[in-house]
Amino acid sequence: MTSVNDVRIIGVLKNAPEFKKTASNKPFAVLSVETEKFLKVNGESRRITQLHRVECYNQFSISFLENYARVGKRVKVFGELDYDRNGQARIIVNQYGGEVAAMDIDDSSAEAPAANPASKATPMKAGGGLGRLSSLKSDAKADPATESDVIGQVSDEDCQIPF
Numbered sequence: 001m002t003s004v005n006d007v008r009i010i011g012v013l014k015n016a017p018e019f020k021k022t023a024s025n026k027p028f029a030v031l032s033v034e035t036e037k038f039l040k041v042n043g044e045s046r047r048i049t050q051l052h053r054v055e056c057y058n059q060f061s062i063s064f065l066e067n068y069a070r071v072g073k074r075v076k077v078f079g080e081l082d083y084d085r086n087g088q089a090r091i092i093v094n095q096y097g098g099e100v101a102a103m104d105i106d107d108s109s110a111e112a113p114a115a116n117p118a119s120k121a122t123p124m125k126a127g128g129g130l131g132r133l134s135s136l137k138s139d140a141k142a143d144p145a146t147e148s149d150v151i152g153q154v155s156d157e158d159c160q161i162p163f
Helices: 059-068 129-142 145-151
Strands: 007-013 018-021 027-041 044-056 074-083 089-093 099-102
Touching: 018 059, 027 059, 044 059, 044 074, 059 099
Parallel strands: 044 089
Antiparallel strands: 007 027, 007 074, 018 027, 027 044, 074 089, 074 099
């Protein structure tokens, strides 16, 4: 019998992440993510919030947290459920197989330091690949060759989602 220890949550950062180092000098981050759900009790809607402790050892996620994470921003966390010595639950985001990423990036926090200043790349909006296509199309208005150079000959009909 196979078992899976997989936790996925989407919530709001409650505190600024704390950046620490292990005894072997490897960096990690500790953060608190709040989730909420709504229950109807006696016809009255109640909001239930839970606070989750997350320990992140994934270097890409740590880099994201250092540069873009702000209190109150929505994040998604993929990791495993674990318990500390006191029996408190925590989510562990390992180097491989885990992730902490943004769910909503506004334009002011999305400006990444450019590795190549000559690059005309625009930050990708949250929402997957179609956000990238729409940002490329907005650049194409300024430079007609941009769209065809980067993504080939793509028409609006090619970008339709069937669901």
